Amino acid sequence: RRIVVHTQDEFEQAVKTVTAGDMIVLADGVWRDFDAVLEGEGSAEQPIWLTGETPGGVILSGQSSLRLSGKHLIVSGLVFRDGYTPRNEVISFRRDSKSLANSSRVTNTVIENYSNPDRTQRDSWVVMYGKNNEFDHNHLSGKLNSGPTMVVRLNSEESQDNNHHVHHNYFGPRPVLGSNGGETFRIGTSHYSLTNSNTLVEYNYFDRCSGEVEIISNKSGGNTYRNNTFFESRGTLTLRHGNGTSVEKNLFDGNGAPYTGGVRVINGDQTIRNNGFKDLTGERFSGALVVMNGVPNSPINRYHQVDNALIEGNVFENIAAIELGEGSDAERSAVPINSAFKNNVIMNADGQTPFTLHDDMSGIEFSGNKVNSEPPKAISSGFEVLTDLAQKVAVDNYGVAREETGVDWYPKATAKSPFEGGSDINVNAGENALFDAIAKAKAGDHLWLDAGDYNEAKIIELRVPVTIGAKPGAEGKVNVSFERRNLFVLSGQGGLKLDGLNVVGSKAPDNVGNSLITTSAIGGGSNHLLQISNSTFTDFVVNRSFSIVSAAKGTLYHQIKIFNSSFSDVSGSVVKLDAETDDYGMYNVEFLEIENSEFKNVKGPAVDVYRGGRDESTFGPAIVIKSSGFDGVGDEKEPAINLHGVQVLKLEDNTIAGGKQALFTITTGKPQPHLSGNAWIGHEGDTILKIEDLRK
Template sequence: MTITKQHIITTIVSIQLFFIGHIALANEIKVATIDEFNNAIKSVKAGDRIILKNGEWKDVKLVAKGEGTSENPIIIEAEESGKVILTGDSNLKIAGTHLLIKGLWFKNGYTSGKSVISFRINSKEFANHSRLTDCAITYYNPNSKSTDYKWISVWGKNNRVDHNYFVGKTNSGTTLVVWLKGEKHINNNHRIDHNYFGERPSLGFNGGETIRIGTSKNSLLSSRTIVEDNVFEKCNGEVEIISNKSCDNVYRNNLFLESEGVLTLRHGNRCLIESNVFIGNQKPNTGGIRIINAGHVVRNNLMMNLTGDGFRGPIVVMNGVPNSPANRYHQVKDVKIQNNTIINCSPIQLCAGSDEERSLPPLNTTFSNNIIYNDKNGDIATIHDKIDGFNFYGNILDTQKNFNQEGFTKMKVNWDTFEDILYIPTETNEELIKNSKPETKSPKLDITGAKRTTFIAGAYNLGNNKFPKALVLRSGTSWDSKAKPEKLVATSEIIEVKPGLGTLRKALKKASFGSIVKLKSGGEYILEKGIKITTNITIQGDTNGKKPILKVKEGLEKNPTYFFRVEGGNSLHLNNLEISGNLKTPIKYAVVSPDKGVAESYSVFIDNCHIHGFKNKKGGSFFKGYKGTFADTLSIANSRIENSYRGINLSEEKESFGKYSAQIVRINNTIFKDIEQWALNYYRGGTDESTLGGNLSVQNSVFSNVGNVEKGTILRTKGIVTVDIKNSVFEKSYKVINPVNLNGNKNTISNCVIFDCGTVKTTKGASAKNIMYKNPKWEDKNNFIPSEKSPLLKSKDIGLKLKVKK
């Protein structure tokens, strides 16, 4: 079953800041402006309390500096928690000792600084023994997603970040960073606890971690930071939800819910990861723990319904790099992975990342007393290299699949399902007791903190009917900070638009969220300028007759660059339309992304459309994604794209930083015909592994006379991690050597016909299956309907599923 926040007892509830009530107050100073605050902070002393009056504080730079004591901290707080709203270009810097910041809300703004909240003013003035509590940062983003700043930067020593609410970060930069630059910041003993880290969408390049402790450069220094009792829900920024880059840290009793990534021990040694709960609810790319470096202990963790593979598996043990530089992969050594329970998850990954560079398998790595239960016929493990350096013993497999490896016993475990959520081994489990093999360093407690009296494999004691702490913890603020950017509920208002000059643009100006704009069958809709899509809109033609046509007015002094620009945070659906770029000077684009560097993602869905005439040779294409923008989904189905210079251009991210312009690209049952260059250029530079790396699906489509130039390519997919091309036809591009060039084990082409356009090229594990190099033999060459003698009829899946006509 799907586990929701209603099933999990985790909520954002009232918290008691007990020690505040025992403070001997010296002065209480109420301030209403930044000038009053600045005057008050100049003379603040131990025990003083500065109270910020309720209301909006816009474009303020708060600098909280003072010397409190453990008995009498300096308190800076909202008059009422959650009612002091910091907006515009605002931030907070903290320096001194024993300061307490409480109840502030940074909302729907941004900062021009390096952090929204920083535990330092400069390299010489920073905070120790200070606390940020009961605060929130929500949707505090710049216009450009490539603008890098952190929400929380923790410096100094003995600081605490607790009971806060962080949600909606869309730009580059980790949500919370612990810094270790210099002696005054190492062995810091920070505590990060009881916070709610909410939705963070995929960034599309490195820098989307939710928490990072340290950096590659100082990763062999000790931080001794404790991260406990936090919730991470839908933290999808990149593969590393938490990126450990220092030594001697503790991660315990945290809940990871439907987050597309893993807790990653990226650098650093001797970390403890225990009693965390990872719940995927079968959502794609959800993962658990990834292990690199030496001396870690991973125990008593629960993984349920995780689907991620590769670096996003439930447990991933990496290969290392010989003589590894600080920023690559040190060999896994002396690691203990003990008493974890893995329920209905994708396979564990052993020696992950093995290649010519990462050639060192783990050494002296113990994998003991773990339980893997799977009733979905799923595989147990994927092994990428030699596993001689693993010590396997006492592991229990309650699975349908076999795993021929010493140290794993296949048997039936007797389970109870507690509250219809958790799988708990019952008290009657003699075989489980018999086949579990304790060692001297086996955990003495189980995931709930109960003492292990009868030792068994897995995270639970026999018959334990308690929830793990991660499922009953109290996280977030004492007040309701669960605000989201205002978006109207879709009403599906239908707006009928008459043909004519400018009528469509005028109608769209009045359209509300979710409106359906209907165009007349066969009508001509003339644009005199490009249209910006600023909400979620559907534009559709009447399906009972000829498609309405969209074109640009002849004879304009300056032609528009595009028909539609989809602004960030919005989606555009184009259904049953004809869009023509034909002019004396052809229009460059039918649809474009937001302007360069816009942070919010967008989506475009095109169905049953005929798009043609975008022949402008100065970079023209039917679709263009600009640098620094990111599409959640770009979908083209049942359509016809033809007589254009280029097709889909997603190639503006030129640097080798792993950036790319769209998460999902789908081409289904669509014709690309007479395209001078490529049908698609979907590019991801570099080898960065932090993101999903793009996903292309092409099926039941036809590519005819596309890229028919010297060294031409029909589908360019350089660097894209997941490519699946199937049931499609590539033809009449006789100058093309390789219509597709696939690279990587998640790149596949299958059940396709290739005629008069070279051969498929596959490298580094990419696969090509059931490729026929034959003439498709059309009965109707224009609409690509196969004749009776066509080889496509031997496999009914190949070719168009519907008659896609003009």
Template sequence: MRLINLTIIKFSLVILGCISTAATAKDYFVDNKQAYTDIAQDLKAGDTVILKNGTWTDFEILFQGQGTETSPIQLTAQTKGKVFLTGQSNLRLAGEYLHASGLVFKNGFTPTSAVIEFRRNKNELARHSRVSEVVIDNYNNPDKRESDYWVALYGQHNRFDHNHLVGKRNKGVTVAVRLNNKQSQENYHQIDHNYFGYRPTFGSNGGETLRIGTSHYSLTDSFTLVEKNYFEQTNGEVEIISIKSGKNIVRNNVFFEARGTLTMRHGNGNLIEENIFFGNGVDHTGGIRVINKDQIIRNNYLEGLTGFRFGSGFTVMNGVPNSSINRYHQVENAQIENNTFVNVRHIQLAAGSDAERSAVPINSVMKNNLIINENNQQPFTAFDDVSGIKFTGNLANTEVLSDVAYGVKRQAISLKRNKAGLLLPNTNKFNAGAKANLTVLAKDQTGVTWYEKVPAIIAFDSGKTRRVKGSANALLNAIEAAESGDVLELTGGQYDVSKLVAIDKVLTIKAHKKGKTTLTFERSTLFEIHDGGSLKLDGLIISGKSSPDSAGNSVVRTKKWGMVNNYRLMMMNSQITDLDINHTFDFFKTGKGALADEITFTNNTFNKVSGDILRLDSEIEDLGIYNADYVTLVDNRFSNINGSLIKLYRGGTDESTFGPHLSMTGNTLTNVGLGKRNKSNASVYLHGVQVTNIDNNTFVKSAPIIIEHTVGEPNTMIINNTFDSTEQPSVTELRVAGPHTATLINNKVIKN
């Protein structure tokens, strides 16, 4: 009886405590920064702070206090999605049981190291706190190389959920779990139901979307749960998720057309299960990369992945013997079981094998996996001894690599797409592959309901067509009035442009009739691409005859410094001439820090150019940074070019990026690259380019192709070209001893 009475008394005290807290809790409606400051230090359990709808500029919010599990302290918007934090604003949480929600960070950047930070300083951290239904949209430092986090989790038992993050463009991890003190280790954070939208190619290391830990603390366990998040086109670098700690769980997430991999970079004992990867055949879409000890990878579904090497559909790495903490630890006791691989181009084992990474995987197993490639190409590559991975019970529809064939049964298997969107066997008699009832998280189940998930890139020619008649002023006015995606169609005649034209939107400028519209310009550059700008030119004649009589002109350039947005440049069916009024007159030159997603030239004619056609070599510090991801040249004619057709440079030893890529097909080069100021002495100069395809081109009385291979096992193909009175291509390996790895076949050399 006494025990029952004591229980009743304790329960009554709990109820009275809750009633007391509820009775004293306050709601604060705040309409300015000073009003927030006045109450911020006195918040108590159960209090709610409501920020008035509107725009709050340069608002550094310190949200602190001691809430309780049943009575958290809340910070929210009057209406979710109607409170905008702009300029140099941020949010810091310190204390316990805090919950922030409903805010939008846009049109600015953080003045500190993070937009949202679960700490006040290194001693005052957040615990049992939550950030939900918050939007961070293109909230980037204008200096692309200035690093910050969008979200930094410190402390323990915090949750980051149902948030919308899109457009991280400057250096730094989008969401980072920090383990740099005891109070942030074994943290049991939860990261769930977030929408991670488009993160463009960053062009060097520092573009991860989610990182858990760092190499310095990688032997520490984090116990972070990452589940039910949607990663759409998170293309920053090769590591989408970079796990650098132990005992984490990553499950039930969707990776949609995301270039890169979920990487267990450091740390042991992580569980990767029931994740869905849809590559849809997009370049460099990857899956899972395995490093370190005791990793479990099971019941994942991977489809349509094209990536290779460190970004392949599935990769098991080689390690470094007695590795330092920041290099590659040997794979040991990896359990890879019941995963489904459908149309995954590459499964790579003992990847990265070289003189340093010589420790092969050991004591590991790959069992009951299903491997189906509808093109009948087997996906396995072994770069070293893979006997330390035991294969058993796996099924494939093709013959596989002999090293693993003993544990992979060939079986004709028909697939059918189920209601969840997965291609699974028609019958359940097979024990291999992911479970049949695997769920697929829908995009609209993540993020917030009140903020639109818009397409990542505005397509050319997706807006209105506007007719422009007769004069440069009409053209300038049309550019000013246009919206992204619009087409400006120019009637015939000559447009003598006296001003530099800034392009800060996605714009097509085309001739109404091909070859009937001529543009001349009186400034050192005709078009300058700014943030938000992309340019497509079609059917125009562009002449440099009215340009200043001085060195260093160009037709198109980016801003000289300070671009944070990637851009696109396309030109087709156009004639470029008389770029020779003085020396070093280039067609296009990049500013420092600018990165093109693509530069594509098709069916154009260039004649009389005193400089280069494409100057893409401003990043000379050898830090792994480069200026263009994809350069494509098809069926163009280049004659009397003193400089190079292209100078494309990527220096350094960084291995975290996929580009640059160059594709040249069907072009004719006559008298290209022989000018005395062309220091490269090349018609085509490539340094550190990762993927090169030079096919069916004709070089006449031109400087040679000069290619310098650096890191990353570059893939270079030079095939079916004609070199008439032109030296054969030169390919040099700058980082690896021995002959070059390029493929040169079926090229014709004509000597006169």
């Protein structure tokens, strides 16, 4: 039977009557708030189908989800978007804890941008329970909120030793989450990690899956990852818990993107064989290959010792780091044992060895490896150094091609800048001229401002990326003022480039905590981009704590760039990104770069970035401040710059006069601040950066 249903009621009625061999067809259209449950008992020969009328014609939106229960169910051809799940999952292979799905399949299904608008609300888009289930040729892209995109659960016997098959899926971009919980795929949890999952994960494409340090968090035994491609994905396939997993013939292609890594090895009986690793820039926990130290007699949720690892036949080309004994410290003191590293090829064009030994590696037998640069002495006997080594990663031998994955009727993510592709729009000076222009602006538009005065009586909510700049010839003659607490609030997909403006804060209300540019947690913020160039900002003193750039709790700037700009007379901070005070490892900015800019009479800190908590799941925040001057910044309470828990810090060629020194509080990780060419007027010979280390 082919049962076409047009309403949720019709669907529920149909489900009550389905038997083996039936197919329920959702009529084309938008199904809002559809809490769908497909229950039934099909057979291998006569499964029960749920499908859309035409490919891409059925959209589940609003608060929709789908649960499967029974056996031999097949779901295909659905699209989830324009909403988010009210449950812990969008697609679940169980109805509830008592009713699981087995021998069932989800294929040709799309979940795109179906993120809870509150980034801190945790959910997963696909959760597999039961046994012998298949998830293939699906498209999962754009998850912004907390929680792994896809999970295999082993929380009862009915879901263990499950033989699931996950293949030919397209895992589209997963932007930085800014905390733990940004994994793209996870199998198991520490609690059940000594149980085997036996899931086969193959021919999947991971495209910019960069939520956190774990692209995949493997937390169970007996899994196989083979022929997957990881492209420009930050972090690693992490064998976090469980034993006996195999990683073979995968391609890890970082394409030179920041923090890209390969495989991180922990626990016993892991095999890493015949993989290709190329153009990976990650170090430490995000190296191309990371073999961790363990904790002696580790509790189940800490680090188990590496024992009987086989790392063989892999090719590494232009990779930043192979870390051996990583994490070695007083607690993580159990070095790898009974392991082998053999017949691997490591070739770096820069002639630098990627190897770092963090501890005694005599428990790994090195043999038959080829390198083009001298490895560390302690392991060099297992390497042949060939300075003319030419063996590169033969891409076709590894992973899977992008176009062989996902859903063929649904487009994959592109790579263009969000500030491009719009129209050029001329704007004349006047009351609310910016508000009126932006009300009509589309993503990527560039507003070219004529010389003159722009006063804004309303807050401008930016839900798309736009550029606002002085017209050629009007640079320095565009004067902007505003009358409300903020001028710009970034929400949704909002992004902003400002160029060539003079902004004054003097018309803002007499209110504590005004901020020129901020973000809103209302409406589901993406990873915002902000750039400020060739602009001046003066007279932000109408009340206390006036800032130029700030963020709401629960929001994240992916990147803030400020250059060739000046800031004077500010009663608070120029950049105030300290809203995540819970110490849950969250923060408000991934990359902050300031160059060639001047800060004068700022109560300070001029830059205030807070990343609390001690977990090791994120790469950022990363801060670079170069060739900039700080004059009269900070006071008896505030340093000139206040960086708490920042992971990457570079201060180059800056000058501090008057005011206070900068402060860097180290809380977690191993950040190594890079300082050069800085001057502290009146304190020559002293460093401008005071470091406080709160790690034990």
